Amino acid sequence: MTISASTISTADHAEHSILFFCETFHAIKTEIGKMIVGQEAVVEGVLTALCAGGHVLLEGVPGLGKTMLVSAISRSVDLPFSRIQFTPDMMPADIQGASVLLENENGGHELTFQPGPIVSNLVLADEINRATPKTQSALLEVMQEKQVTVGKRTVKLDEPFCVMATQNPVDQEGTYPLPEAQLDRFLFKLEVGYPSEQDYHTIIDRTTSGLNIELKPVSNREELIRMRTIVRDVSVSEAAKAFAIKLVMGTQPHSQYASPSVNEFVSLGASPRGIQSLMLAAKVVALLDNRFEVMEQDIRKIAIPVLRHRMVLNFKAQATGQSADSLIKNLLSGF
Amino acid sequence: MQSTKASQTELQLNLLAQRGAAFFRRAAVSCHRHKAMDYACRALWVSPLLCVLLFLLPGFSVTAAIALLVMSLAIIPAGVYAFSLLFVGLTTKTTRKQSLALYDNQLGFKDDLQIADEFFQIKAPTGFEQAALASCRISVEKASNHELVPFPVRPHSLTRRQKVFGGLSLLLSVLVVITAMLRTEFPSVFSNPAEADITEFEEIVQSALSSTSTAPGRNRLSTSENHNARQSQHGPDATNPAQAEKSMESGDAAESGATTGSAGAAAAKAVPEKAQKNSELRIVTKLPPPLMARLTSENSQTDSGSQSDNSQAGPQQESQQADANSKDENKSASTDSNSAQQDEQQNQAGQPPAAPSGQQQAQRNNKKQDSGKKNGQQQQSSGSQQNSNSQNSNTQGDDAQKKSRGINQLMLAVPMEDQFIGTPGPGREKSITEKQPSEEKPMTETISASRGQTVQSAQVQQKPATQFWEKQMLSDFFQQQHQNSQHNENANDN
Numbered sequence: 001m002t003i004s005a006s007t008i009s010t011a012d013h014a015e016h017s018i019l020f021f022c023e024t025f026h027a028i029k030t031e032i033g034k035m036i037v038g039q040e041a042v043v044e045g046v047l048t049a050l051c052a053g054g055h056v057l058l059e060g061v062p063g064l065g066k067t068m069l070v071s072a073i074s075r076s077v078d079l080p081f082s083r084i085q086f087t088p089d090m091m092p093a094d095i096q097g098a099s100v101l102l103e104n105e106n107g108g109h110e111l112t113f114q115p116g117p118i119v120s121n122l123v124l125a126d127e128i129n130r131a132t133p134k135t136q137s138a139l140l141e142v143m144q145e146k147q148v149t150v151g152k153r154t155v156k157l158d159e160p161f162c163v164m165a166t167q168n169p170v171d172q173e174g175t176y177p178l179p180e181a182q183l184d185r186f187l188f189k190l191e192v193g194y195p196s197e198q199d200y201h202t203i204i205d206r207t208t209s210g211l212n213i214e215l216k217p218v219s220n221r222e223e224l225i226r227m228r229t230i231v232r233d234v235s236v237s238e239a240a241k242a243f244a245i246k247l248v249m250g251t252q253p254h255s256q257y258a259s260p261s262v263n264e265f266v267s268l269g270a271s272p273r274g275i276q277s278l279m280l281a282a283k284v285v286a287l288l289d290n291r292f293e294v295m296e297q298d299i300r301k302i303a304i305p306v307l308r309h310r311m312v313l314n315f316k317a318q319a320t321g322q323s324a325d326s327l328i329k330n331l332l333s334g335f
Numbered sequence: 336m337q338s339t340k341a342s343q344t345e346l347q348l349n350l351l352a353q354r355g356a357a358f359f360r361r362a363a364v365s366c367h368r369h370k371a372m373d374y375a376c377r378a379l380w381v382s383p384l385l386c387v388l389l390f391l392l393p394g395f396s397v398t399a400a401i402a403l404l405v406m407s408l409a410i411i412p413a414g415v416y417a418f419s420l421l422f423v424g425l426t427t428k429t430t431r432k433q434s435l436a437l438y439d440n441q442l443g444f445k446d447d448l449q450i451a452d453e454f455f456q457i458k459a460p461t462g463f464e465q466a467a468l469a470s471c472r473i474s475v476e477k478a479s480n481h482e483l484v485p486f487p488v489r490p491h492s493l494t495r496r497q498k499v500f501g502g503l504s505l506l507l508s509v510l511v512v513i514t515a516m517l518r519t520e521f522p523s524v525f526s527n528p529a530e531a532d533i534t535e536f537e538e539i540v541q542s543a544l545s546s547t548s549t550a551p552g553r554n555r556l557s558t559s560e561n562h563n564a565r566q567s568q569h570g571p572d573a574t575n576p577a578q579a580e581k582s583m584e585s586g587d588a589a590e591s592g593a594t595t596g597s598a599g600a601a602a603a604k605a606v607p608e609k610a611q612k613n614s615e616l617r618i619v620t621k622l623p624p625p626l627m628a629r630l631t632s633e634n635s636q637t638d639s640g641s642q643s644d645n646s647q648a649g650p651q652q653e654s655q656q657a658d659a660n661s662k663d664e665n666k667s668a669s670t671d672s673n674s675a676q677q678d679e680q681q682n683q684a685g686q687p688p689a690a691p692s693g694q695q696q697a698q699r700n701n702k703k704q705d706s707g708k709k710n711g712q713q714q715q716s717s718g719s720q721q722n723s724n725s726q727n728s729n730t731q732g733d734d735a736q737k738k739s740r741g742i743n744q745l746m747l748a749v750p751m752e753d754q755f756i757g758t759p760g761p762g763r764e765k766s767i768t769e770k771q772p773s774e775e776k777p778m779t780e781t782i783s784a785s786r787g788q789t790v791q792s793a794q795v796q797q798k799p800a801t802q803f804w805e806k807q808m809l810s811d812f813f814q815q816q817h818q819n820s821q822h823n824e825n826a827n828d829n
Binding site: 009010011012013014015017018233234235237238239291292293295296297 | 445446449450453454461462463464465466467468469470
């Protein structure tokens with residue numbers, strides 16, 4: 001494996017890169033804001049994950065615009081978008097694709113691979129927790145390897161590839177909780193809440209009138225790839241690295257940095273994948289702050305959405321009403 | 336150009352790191368001042384200890400002591416203070432990162448200086464690292480022109496404990512030196528008073544020996560007799576030192592006219608303390624035997640009030656009678672004390688004392704006075720029980736003499752079982768217990784068939800009236816049963 005050198009070799013180039021990144025990011029965010037009312041933190045989180053090369057898990061009650069958000073992103077960046085509605089009877093082939101017997105031009109029949117809805121740039125996996133574990137595991141390879149293997153055929157997915165999964169916390173009857181291995185593959189877990197009172201007025205005006213909102217693409221695939229490259233080139237100070245390591249180790253019970261509450265309420269902490277996600281997301285935050293290096297404050301800002309779904313709480317935490325967010329806040333205040 | 340700038344920035348960073356390290360050292364030293372002052376105050380105690388040691392040395396010199404005092408009070412605490420601060424300053428170590436972090440915190444740079452210092456170490460920095468260094472250059476220049484704000488340290492002032500420490504040690508040192516100076520100036524004042532008294536007494540004895548001749552049969556008290564007599568009269572004498580001194584003077588006058596033997600002189604020399612000498616003089620000033628016998632026959636029991644009166648009246652009477660007392664009383668008193676002790680021992684053992692002869696009776700009367708005074712002091716110290724006893728005693732006025740021999744005489748050493756029989760009378764209760772033998776009582780055997788058949792019906796038994804709490808209890812019980820059964824049904828359904 002060869003390690004490619006950074007494409008940004010000079011300070012001027014770095015300054016141009018950071019300018020480009022910030023401008024493109026804000027343009028996409030503004031365009032999405034025309035359709036999605038409020039939810040600025042969720043929009044910024046999804047775009048951060050998109051630029052960092054990760055996947056997002058959106059959790060919220062029905063009717064909050066989760067599907068509309070993914071649709072708006074795809075239109076803004078001019079990328080193909082596919083939607084998979086998970087049901088309990090769904091099979092892995094329904095997601096990955098299958099070989100189908102088709103009639104060729106000569107009148108004969110041959111097996112042709114028909115890719116599934118997962119083969120796209122932006123994938124909306126709606127109500128992912130309704131699918132069976134077998135179907136959910138089919139998604140694991142796609143999310144990690146960014147390729148689909150069906151039989152002897154392997155199909156590489158086109159960059160940029162991002163899965164935005166949703167799950168409904170209310171309707172828990174007949175659902176299958178996502179396994180820790182699959183949860184660990186999501187960069188962020190964002191909680192979508194109810195809009196504010198002012199946002200309700202805007203929603204009514206936009207959606208119940210004859211107003212037709214069309215989103216224009218403000219970016220494209222190449223720019224998104226370049227943005228991802230710029231994110232990878234951002235430098236990280238030793239102090240920031242040390243802080244991130246302490247934070248991730250602090251989520252692991254009985255480690256040297258674990259707090260007493262973590263030892264009491266957590267059965268499984270964040271993995272090394274967690275620190276990778278922390279660093280990537282912190283780089284995006286540093287770029288958005290017009291800085292060339294990652295600092296401790298960047299890590300503090302994105303610690304909760306990165307780590308909340310990677311900590312498995314024990315029964316005592318559930319019985320006493322402890323949440324992963326409160327434990328992470330407690331940990332951050334101790335550092 | 337850029338390399339020049341980079342080297343300049345690097346030099347500035349080095350300078351900032353040095354300044355930061357010096358700042359931390361100064362801060363550590365200033366924070367340590369309170370502790371250093373505490374150590375210095377504790378070191379002040381070295382001075383009085385040195386002075387005491389010097390005081391005990393044979394070749395003691397006041398000048399040397401004063402010089403040592405001044406030096407130890409000035410130099411030792413100052414040295415301890417300075418050394419403590421120096422030690423802290425030398426052992427305070429800070430890293431380069433900590434020094435730069437100080438500037439970052441004070442100027443609000445968000446770790447710019449630390450990052451710049453870190454990226455300067457990279458041999459081939461990337462574009463972003465170069466850009467980061469370039470952006471930090473401005474921060475470095477700002478920090479170079481910035482004077483670090485010292486940490487707030489509470490004003491240095493002596494604590495109460497330090498003031499007390501220092502003051503006490505200074506006072507003690509001065510006292511030791513003054514004592515030494517006075518000892519040098521006035522040696523007689525600091526001589527041993529007991530030795531002075533012994534010296535004086537020896538002179539008196541010597542003069543008595545040289546002026547008079549020893550009469551046959553009149554022996555001075557032996558050392559053991561002195562001790563016994565001393566014991567019997569030690570208490571009351573201690574309460575009245577003024578009276579004791581008067582008796583001393585009268586005793587001296589009596590002794591000067593008396594003949595003494597060599598044994599007595601030796602015994603007198605053996606008395607080391609002033610109290611012993613007082614008791615010895617008291618023996619000289621006893622009442623005549625007829626008067627003593629009258630007083631002892633009139634007193635039957637002790638009185639705490641009369642004891643104090645007696646204790647005060649005793650020395651007064653003795654001082655008044657000092658001139659009339661003779662050496663025969665000395666002898667009789669000594670024999671009386673011996674026989675008194677023997678009687679006491681016999682009484683404690685539960686044996687009745689032997690029937691006294693005429694002379695022994697007179698002696699016993701005398702020794703009753705002695706033991707009475709001794710027991711008087713014992714009873715004063717033993718508390719209210721003796722007060723109650725004294726209330727029942729026949730007080731014969733201020734002249735009554737104590738006759739009881741103490742509470743120990745009332746207690747028998749032989750253990751006896753308590754006996755409870757009969758009914759208590761109107762007076763003081765006296766109960767005697769006895770073991771009663773168990774008696775067998777014959778049982779009449781009863782056969783159920785011999786009772787005959789019951790003709791009449793058993794009749795309806797009246798239910799006893801239930802109280803409210805019983806009804807409530809039953810109601811709660813059956814309700815609980817009903818709820819439990821319903822809960823079980825629901826659980827089964829689920």
